[in-house]
Amino acid sequence: xxxxxxxxxxxxxxxxxxxxxxxxxxxxxxxxxxxxxxxxxxxxxxxxxxxxxxxxxxxxxxxxxxxxxxxxxxxxxxxxxxxxxxxxxxxxxxxxxxxxxxxxxxxxxxxxxxxxxxxxxxxxxxxxxxxxxxxxxxxxxxxxxxxxxxxxxxxxxxxxxxxxxxxxxxxxxxxxxxxxxxxxxxxxxxxxxxxxxxxxxxxxxxxxxxxxxxxxxxxxxxxxxxxxxxxxxxxxxxxxxxxxxxxxxxxxxxxxxxxxxxxxxxxxxxxxxxxxxxxxxxxxxxxxxxxxxxxxxxxxxxxxxxxxxxxxxxxxxxxxxxxxxxxxxxxxxxxxxxxxxxxxxxxxxxxxxxxxxxxxxxxxxxxxxxxxxxxxxxxxxxxxxxxxxxxxxxxxxxxxxxxxxxxxxxxxxxxxxxxxxxxxxxxxxxxxxxxxxxxxxxxxxxxxxxxxxxxxxxxxxxxxxxxxxxxxxxxxxxxxxxxxxxxxxxxxxxxxxxxxxxxxxxxxxxxxxxxxxxxxxxxxxxxxxxxxxxxxxxxxxxxx
Ligand code: G1P
Ligand code: ZN
Numbered sequence: 001x002x003x004x005x006x007x008x009x010x011x012x013x014x015x016x017x018x019x020x021x022x023x024x025x026x027x028x029x030x031x032x033x034x035x036x037x038x039x040x041x042x043x044x045x046x047x048x049x050x051x052x053x054x055x056x057x058x059x060x061x062x063x064x065x066x067x068x069x070x071x072x073x074x075x076x077x078x079x080x081x082x083x084x085x086x087x088x089x090x091x092x093x094x095x096x097x098x099x100x101x102x103x104x105x106x107x108x109x110x111x112x113x114x115x116x117x118x119x120x121x122x123x124x125x126x127x128x129x130x131x132x133x134x135x136x137x138x139x140x141x142x143x144x145x146x147x148x149x150x151x152x153x154x155x156x157x158x159x160x161x162x163x164x165x166x167x168x169x170x171x172x173x174x175x176x177x178x179x180x181x182x183x184x185x186x187x188x189x190x191x192x193x194x195x196x197x198x199x200x201x202x203x204x205x206x207x208x209x210x211x212x213x214x215x216x217x218x219x220x221x222x223x224x225x226x227x228x229x230x231x232x233x234x235x236x237x238x239x240x241x242x243x244x245x246x247x248x249x250x251x252x253x254x255x256x257x258x259x260x261x262x263x264x265x266x267x268x269x270x271x272x273x274x275x276x277x278x279x280x281x282x283x284x285x286x287x288x289x290x291x292x293x294x295x296x297x298x299x300x301x302x303x304x305x306x307x308x309x310x311x312x313x314x315x316x317x318x319x320x321x322x323x324x325x326x327x328x329x330x331x332x333x334x335x336x337x338x339x340x341x342x343x344x345x346x347x348x349x350x351x352x353x354x355x356x357x358x359x360x361x362x363x364x365x366x367x368x369x370x371x372x373x374x375x376x377x378x379x380x381x382x383x384x385x386x387x388x389x390x391x392x393x394x395x396x397x398x399x400x401x402x403x404x405x406x407x408x409x410x411x412x413x414x415x416x417x418x419x420x421x422x423x424x425x426x427x428x429x430x431x432x433x434x435x436x437x438x439x440x441x442x443x444x445x446x447x448x449x450x451x452x453x454x455x456x457x458x459x460x461x462x463x464x465x466x467x468x469x470x471x472x473x474x475x476x477x478x479x480x481x482x483x484x485x486x487x488x489x490x491x492x493x494x495x496x497x498x499x500x501x502x503x504x505x506x507x508x509x510x511x512x513x514x515x516x517x518x519x520x521x522x523x524x525x526x527x528x529x530x531x532x533x534x535x536x537x538x539x540x541x542x543x544x
Contacts, residue, residue: 021127057091058111092281134375193311277379287396
């Protein structure tokens, strides 16, 4: 019999999970005694962990291993019957989602702060996913938060650390620990969806790709899939070893943080295709030779070409995009005569539509795309989807995108992030905008006329749940849009995001630089929000 200890603890007041779980500075976890334990005990209490089977893994960032050991010992003490844990504690977010679904477990715990930097001065996070494989809905995360507020003790077994470096099965008391290969099940799923033979033939024909894993979790997945199985030459995957601090990199696949890849793709002898994923493997960025594919366009292009891919050859049930994502996807849905849903930011809203068989494919402007194969966005899946299309079409990335614009029109799109603003200043901008909304409607500002201005709210068509305060939208008569939103995932100050969109049906006007094409709208956004006056910032931190 194992000695189960009940350790007295006291609540912290800041353990409210956001859109992507509990995300804090690593220091908060390291220096506050019981901070991790309190949150995990609260999860176990809310789901009544006794007798359950759970998946456990993370993106390998600093504190991952320590946290895994604590969680395993707490799971045993809380009567969990089986834990499926990734070898060496590694599992990407989409891989966890797949394993939860495939083995019909009762959920899973993912240790990651996604695309935020790692290390002692970086961020750490905990996500709880439910049996459908997706992030827990608010009703559960709220219950977890409530539990953290009056926690008195946590349960743990007092044993030395266990070895999870080998693929074995062992017991901690009555709990079975199954150390699983992080990659195998995921590869099998990708093989069911995509034509590996066609993609292999593409690589054989001399097609060159560089995939930057940014020293994060997707390295082992990418080496196995792109190099070992699809036959891309060694070295196709760069920065392929998951490192605790991501080698000092910011593991966010965008134009600012995946700098080396962007420079390579802009060089004279660039590969044909460039791609990257984030810390936990759910985001993706794709690039052609000297060509950046905007994520909103990418989702639309995947939807438009889905019939070329074996996993979607039967057609799409419907599609969905988050509200700030450009409406390029809507144009495709119209042509395919399938429904398109506009949801609040965050993947859980898509999960509900997928569970009800209302959509097959979905995505967000923030480098996230996915389908009903799992209940998370999926970086490598997105890249394989592109490779499959490239193999079928035998055209360059730029040609595929430009032909798409020619057929559907181009939605010029950009996101401007103002990071690390003082929280009250950011709030002031939003409050100012909210009071301004009624007076905006019908107003002519420069060349643009406001059609409608409101705050976005959503009622989930499946379960009737309401989501309020999901961003401010200013919609113009010509289809252009300005969206203002506060980030729910930052860990320092506030991040204000401004999303700018303009539709251009005329193909001779489709090859402008997007910042140039959106210039007037960007000025209008600054003007009506009084951003500069309130925050003293005159330019964004990140432009996508
Ligand atoms: C950001 C993205 C959002 C995404 C989330 C999790 O959230 O904007 O689309 O779902 O990360 O990856 P935000 O910081 O904007 O709340
Ligand atoms: Zn992520």
